Amino acid sequence: MNTVLVTGGAGYIGSHVVQQLLEQGERVVVIDNLSTGFREAVRGADLVVGNVGDLDLVGQVMAAHHVDAVLHFAAHTIVPESVCDPLKYYGNNTCNTRNLLACCAEHGVEKFIFSSTAAVYGMTDNGIADEDTPTKPINPYGTSKLMSETMLRDHSATGAMRHVILRYFNVAGCDPQGRIGHSTPNATLLIKVCCEHAVGIRESLSIFGTDYNTPDGTGVRDYIHVDDLAAAHLRALDHLRGGGDSQTLNCGYGHGYSVREVIDAVARAGGKPLNVIELPRRPGDLPMLIACSDRLKRVLDWQPHYDDLDFIVGTALRWEQQLLCKRVPLSSVA
């Protein structure tokens, strides 16, 4: 039986995908260097601790496990950090992807699913992006992912493989059953930060910009629940295994929420208002970014199941409460 190799499978999105793959009866091997991932997030799959840029290690794993498809999540993902340390992003996100593709070529792995990002679009004319919207990333994170997309397309054009590139919009929420979640330290993502504040880890929450040309002046984003996103990966795998052609697909719900709407949802879920500080715009932020996801629905026959901000926020807050319980030493509970 063939095995799916998941790089970064101990991380936030990767671990949710691994869980769904296992539930569908797939054999899964994870490579993760645990720099931001967690061993305990890999439940029921083999975990190899190492770097995806390590040609020898990845080659050994591919040969030993009869890998037929790669799902590539391992990456750095913090936009402000990418601006301060671009080479870290080009090294891990771009160069390591190149090595991974070389291993695929050497070991005859012909199916590849790649975690890309809405950050490849940069500023769009109307805040809505379909897959043909010009790509003009405005930060090294987006550029590092776009460069990997280009490599993939060029490599697939030789006939060596077929790929599905999934461009994630704002991924949020956690496993509705509370088994795994978003544990990344020093998170900057809005819903995670709001939930950390709601459970008392942060004293306040900053709104970065209240003067955008949006209905309430704050940034608007397309928040997609991580399990709906994970399901898109399983559909993409089916697509490639069924002989489907290479694709680039946006992953979002096609509508957005403002920062203030997210804050209100977290306040509802937590039963108390948040302590909000209004600050100037964060450099590099866009007023609005919403996915046109018609192609994802059409090509992969994907349908969302959790398109509900209160549900998304509820799962995120529950996970944050669980994390807090783990952090509190037993001596201080008594």
Ligand code: UD1
């Ligand atoms: C960006 C990337 C996205 C990437 C993600 C992960 C772009 C266009 N998008 O999303 O592809 O996956 O980072 O790093 O580059 N906000 C606050 N206060 C906070 C945090 C955020 O007001 O404490 C606001 C932001 O200004 C923005 C919205 O909330 O309007 C969402 O921000 P965030 O969750 O950080 O994600 P993006 O920057 O949209």
